[in-house]
Amino acid sequence: MKPKLTIFDEPILYTEGLSKLLTQSKIFNTIDICNSLETLSRHLKEEPPEILVMSSNMLMLTELYKVIENVISEHNSIKIIIIGNCYDMIDIRKLFNKGIKSYLDKNSNYNEFLKSINALLLNEIYICDHAKERMISFISNEQDKRNPHIKEPLTRREMEILKLICDGLSSKDISEKLFISINTVETHRKRILLKLNAKNSVGIVKYAIENHIID
Incomplete structure (x- = not known):
């Protein structure tokens, strides 16, 4: 059975465009859009999806941590994809510690988004290429310092x-x-x-x- 997807992001023009693209891919059974925490909370209670995409457009990073914790505590089977604003490695690591399964940067393209989806469907985690490069640089710098x-x-x-x-x-x-x-x-x-x-x-x-x- 195909999974359900929920997109938590704005503006509506962007989310509707992404929804139509993903509908054409025929990966998902249903695709729903939430543009506020209230609608997201109500939607998760009534029709929790298998995959939830959340954008940093909607929340400050500290707020994002709390929302992820709340979602995972109530629906631990939901796989969360975060589209972040080129967060540093410490923040990305914390997001994964909170329970997300995939991280993409704002500059990730549609093909990489599909790679992320496919990884989650295989019960794997995914981190975008741009963030991987920063991670390697971060680790190398830490090695030099310590x-x-x-x-x-x-x-x-x-x-x-x-x-x-x-x-x-x-x-x-x-x-x-x-x-x-x-x-x-x-x-x-x-x-x-x-x-x-x-x-x-x-x-x-x-x-x-x-x-x-x-x-």
């Missing part, structure tokens, strides 16, 4: 493998997930250990926790 003894920052691929190591994946698991050979994974693992001056995976996890790369 770890002056590290001569060379981790590459994007090394950071990706580091997180998978922290998730408890073996080299074989990582190779299958990233579609690379086990030898390539082992080479990256050795470079990560060398750069972090760590002896084993425990040292990698310890580094990741101390530097807030993982919770």
Whole structure:
């Protein structure tokens, strides 16, 4: 059965245009528009959707946190997409901690919006490419500040493998997930250990926790 979508945003011209585009995609069973907290609250009680899109146009960031908490507490099966105003990494991380499943920036295009929808339908999380680039830059800068003894920052691929190591994946698991050979994974693992001056995976996890790369 196709999911229901609710869009919480303004202006009406924009939301109606997006609604018509999504209707043509035939992804959703129904698409509803809410332009106020009152109509949103009433709609969620009467006909809660599977996916809720919320824009930063409507609320201040602190208000957005509270609304997300309220929605998740009452309807924990709703998957929330936030369209933010190029928030920094700390704010985006907090949004995910509050319970959202996807983050897009204002400059995200329609195709990326569809990618986000498809990810949610597969029970995955999604973060737009622009925010990913800022995240990598943020992490690299934090490494430089907190770890002056590290001569060379981790590459994007090394950071990706580091997180998978922290998730408890073996080299074989990582190779299958990233579609690379086990030898390539082992080479990256050795470079990560060398750069972090760590002896084993425990040292990698310890580094990741101390530097807030993982919770």
